[in-house]
Amino acid sequence: MAPDDALNATFAALADPTRRAILARLAQGEASVKQLAEPFAISAPAITKHLKVLERAGLITRGREAQWRPCRLHAGPLRQVADWVEEYRRFWEQRLDRLEDYLRELQAQEQRHDPQS
Amino acid sequence: MAPDDALNATFAALADPTRRAILARLAQGEASVKQLAEPFAISAPAITKHLKVLERAGLITRGREAQWRPCRLHAGPLRQVADWVEEYRRFWEQRLDRLEDYLRELQAQEQRHDPQS
DNA sequence: CTTTTAATTTACCAATTGGTTAATTAAGAG
DNA sequence: CTCTTAATTAACCAATTGGTAAATTAAAAG
Structure with missing residues (x-):
């Protein structure tokens, strides 16, 4: 397989x-x-x-x-499953995904308040 | 959910x-x-x-x-997936599953060679 | 206003999934 | 040989899945 x-x-x-x-x-x-x-x-x-x-x-x-x-x-x-999911560990552990959400949200708000930049 | x-x-x-x-x-x-x-x-x-x-x-x-x-x-x-699969790590790492297979195989062969036991 | 680009919705299709009941196979027990 | 138990196979069904083509929405660009 x-x-x-x-x-x-x-x-x-x-x-x-x-x-x-x-x-x-x-x-x-x-x-x-x-x-x-x-x-x-x-x-x-x-x-x-x-x-x-x-x-x-x-x-x-x-x-x-x-x-x-x-x-x-x-x-x-299950070892392959563990290996596969391990590749994504940093994304939930360091909360990289949430961080990106936050930065993006900040940026979006700034553009709303300051559209000419 | x-x-x-x-x-x-x-x-x-x-x-x-x-x-x-x-x-x-x-x-x-x-x-x-x-x-x-x-x-x-x-x-x-x-x-x-x-x-x-x-x-x-x-x-x-x-x-x-x-x-x-x-x-x-x-x-x-993916964290829940990692947690779930982690419960089974010992089974593939310590090869408990293979060990059980082996012991069972041994036992089966013994019964074949020595049916009265 | 019209056109283009990005993406979604709708309607459809074939294959797969998760379940059922009824029939069948396999083996031990009386 | 017959009966019982364990499990599978077969046939069927409804719902889901992964795909399509065509129509629709949303927004930017000419």
């Missing part, structure tokens, strides 16, 4: 609260599909679909144990 | 390479819609739609300057 496609799939997989809850559950240890479905008011096939999305994004792997299909967290793709 | 909804909107906004490219461009300074559209082979309305998605996620803010509508990066929501 091209790195760009991987990020697409990962972000898309994370954009659903049910799937994020599934990952949170798996962070505490492996679980069967039924165990994963238990906290949610949706059908088993819906869970299966969510798991497929997570699997295609490489965020979980699945085993086989009798009639159960245990899911395990595979956090690897 | 509830924090959960905010994460949904942010992750969904980031799940598109065009929108990520727009954010990368805005990290270098504000830009008009036309400037943002220039690198892409898609129509202006398509860009407008992408900008609306980014705006609803709170990732950009927009000004008005004559007939231009300059966009600015607003990285605030």
